[in-house]
Amino acid sequence: MTAMPSQTVPLEGQDCSGIDALRDQIDQIDQRLMDLIAQRAGLALDIGRQKRAAGLPIFAPERENDLLAKLSRGNRGPLPDSYLRNIFREIISACREVQNPLSVAYLGPEYTFSHQAAQKHFGHSSKLKALASIGEVFREVERGNCSVGLVPVENSGEGAVNASLDQLMNSQLKVCGEVYAPVSHALMSIEDELEFVEIIYSHPQALAQCRGWLAKHQPQARLSEATSTAAAARQAAETPGSAAVGNLAAAEPYGLQVLAEGIQDYSHNTTRFLVVSAQDAPSCGQDKTSLVFMASHQPGSLHQALGELARRGINLTRIESRPTKDRPWEYAFFVDLMGHRQDPEVAEALKALDGQVEQLKVLGSFPAGEMN
Numbered sequence: 001m002t003a004m005p006s007q008t009v010p011l012e013g014q015d016c017s018g019i020d021a022l023r024d025q026i027d028q029i030d031q032r033l034m035d036l037i038a039q040r041a042g043l044a045l046d047i048g049r050q051k052r053a054a055g056l057p058i059f060a061p062e063r064e065n066d067l068l069a070k071l072s073r074g075n076r077g078p079l080p081d082s083y084l085r086n087i088f089r090e091i092i093s094a095c096r097e098v099q100n101p102l103s104v105a106y107l108g109p110e111y112t113f114s115h116q117a118a119q120k121h122f123g124h125s126s127k128l129k130a131l132a133s134i135g136e137v138f139r140e141v142e143r144g145n146c147s148v149g150l151v152p153v154e155n156s157g158e159g160a161v162n163a164s165l166d167q168l169m170n171s172q173l174k175v176c177g178e179v180y181a182p183v184s185h186a187l188m189s190i191e192d193e194l195e196f197v198e199i200i201y202s203h204p205q206a207l208a209q210c211r212g213w214l215a216k217h218q219p220q221a222r223l224s225e226a227t228s229t230a231a232a233a234r235q236a237a238e239t240p241g242s243a244a245v246g247n248l249a250a251a252e253p254y255g256l257q258v259l260a261e262g263i264q265d266y267s268h269n270t271t272r273f274l275v276v277s278a279q280d281a282p283s284c285g286q287d288k289t290s291l292v293f294m295a296s297h298q299p300g301s302l303h304q305a306l307g308e309l310a311r312r313g314i315n316l317t318r319i320e321s322r323p324t325k326d327r328p329w330e331y332a333f334f335v336d337l338m339g340h341r342q343d344p345e346v347a348e349a350l351k352a353l354d355g356q357v358e359q360l361k362v363l364g365s366f367p368a369g370e371m372n
Contacts, residue, residue, distance in 0.1 A: 108131055
């Protein structure tokens with residue numbers, strides 16, 4: 001069969017002078033963009049010097065959130081907002097690295113959804129450090145070895161990540177951001193066909209998010225838990241007759257074939273991550289506040305506590321109970337609400353709430369993340 005000519009090779013008799021002229025314009029725009037990005041990086045370098053002199057943190061989540069929001073408001077197309085945000089996240093990331101490298105601890109290893117979320121939120125120029133557990137992520141930031149940490153806190157289908165809640169309850173770190181990451185699972189293997197798969201490895205959360213598909217399409221396969229989806233991919237690469245459920249990004253590095261994509265039971269499967277650091281986040285105007293409290297063992301105590309928020313018209317976006325470790329059959333309540341802890345109505349509500357509950361800890365106020 002004769003190959004079709006590529007777009008860059010003109011057909012006989014075709015005049016491509018119009019295309020060439022447009023490409024010349026693109027080349028000129030690209031050069032101007034390079035000059036402007038270099039100018040932006042120079043200004044970022046100056047800001048970095050002034051921040052270090054004043055003892056200010058390099059990472060400013062409220063500033064970055066405000067910048068991206070302004071871009072979306074001013075976007076006239078044809079690029080969608082999401083594309084524009086991705087482009088500028090990378091520019092922001094590169095310019096931040098000129099100021100001072102940002103080190104980000106996350107639940108590893110590479111090619112997991114945590115890794116993907118860290119790259120999305122902080123950009124590929126940031127220094128990402130994969131750690132073996134959520135507890136290690138907190139400790140690495142607490143010791144000052146990393147600037148910030150990224151931990152999963154809940155999944156839209158499977159609920160809370162208890163290890164993160166326990167760390168938040170006991171750590172002095174502040175929540176300074178949130179990231180919503182869509183989760184699309186793939187089935188990957190060194191085998192060519194589904195029928196040759198006898199065992200499927202993955203993290204328990206991933207297996208739970210795909211239990212319906214696996215029961216229907218792989219009823220003969222035994223499910224085996226792994227420490228992460230990337231660890232499952234590595235194990236599948238070393239084990240004939242096996243497959244892994246996980247991030248599509250892991251297929252190529254581990255030499256796996258993709259047998260099926262999008263196998264999660266819910267199409268809107270999303271994991272929410274929290275950014276933790278030693279610093280507080282100032283208000284950006286579109287904020288959330290996370291807190292945890294314990295209510296007394298009295299009739300109506302939880303109702304009275306939440307009533308302090310309801311009477312002031314404060315919207316709750318999440319409430320979660322978690323057993324305390326040192327007081328059996330007593331529970332801590334994690335609450336997310338709209339607004340910043342320094343907003344007058346929120347500050348008033350927190351003061352009133354503190355008088356109603358046994359213990360109150362404000363975990364942090366932060367820019368509300370963009371839901372996908």
